[in-house]
Amino acid sequence: METARTRAIISMQSRPKLKHHARLQYDPVRDAWALLSPERIFWPNEVSLDILRLCDGTRNVEEMIASLADQYGADEADIADDVTAFLQEWSDNMLVTL
Amino acid sequence: MKKTWTKPTMCQVAAGMEMSRYLSAELKAKK
Numbered sequence: 001m002e003t004a005r006t007r008a009i010i011s012m013q014s015r016p017k018l019k020h021h022a023r024l025q026y027d028p029v030r031d032a033w034a035l036l037s038p039e040r041i042f043w044p045n046e047v048s049l050d051i052l053r054l055c056d057g058t059r060n061v062e063e064m065i066a067s068l069a070d071q072y073g074a075d076e077a078d079i080a081d082d083v084t085a086f087l088q089e090w091s092d093n094m095l096v097t098l
Numbered sequence: 099m100k101k102t103w104t105k106p107t108m109c110q111v112a113a114g115m116e117m118s119r120y121l122s123a124e125l126k127a128k129k
Contacts, residue, residue, distance in 0.1 A: 028127050029127050035108070039112070040110055040111065040112060041110075042108040042109065042110050043108065043109040043111070044106070045104065045106065045107050045108070047103060047104050047105070047106040047107075048106040048108050051106055071101065072102065072103040074103045078103070079103055082103075082105055082106055083106070086106040
């Protein structure tokens with residue numbers, strides 16, 4: 001039986017989207033946002049949260065980086081590696097589709 | 099004011115214990 005899956009590799013044209021089983025929820029007790037999935041909870045830092053909020057399947061990675069660079073007053077080239085590495089990691093962890 | 103870019107990180111907690119803590123905290127907050 002073939003169970004291996006093909007690893008999705010990110011590109012600037014990928015349109016990342018949170019998997020349907022993962023959702024962002026504000027936790028008033030901790031005053032923080034959590035990413036809830038059936039068996040795991042994640043506590044993203046501010047930058048991660050801003051990236052995840054852009055994962056709605058409508059923007060491609062290039063547009064996400066441009067938006068984040070604007071939000072943070074950063075150079076697109078300086079943040080591109082962080083953004084793509086983050087999205088690739090969470091695609092590999094099956095929380096984001098590319 | 100613009101925010102400062104830092105490396106994106108996510109702290110992962112296995113559910114089970116954490117999920118029950120999370121839900122009980124949520125229920126308390128609603129009371």
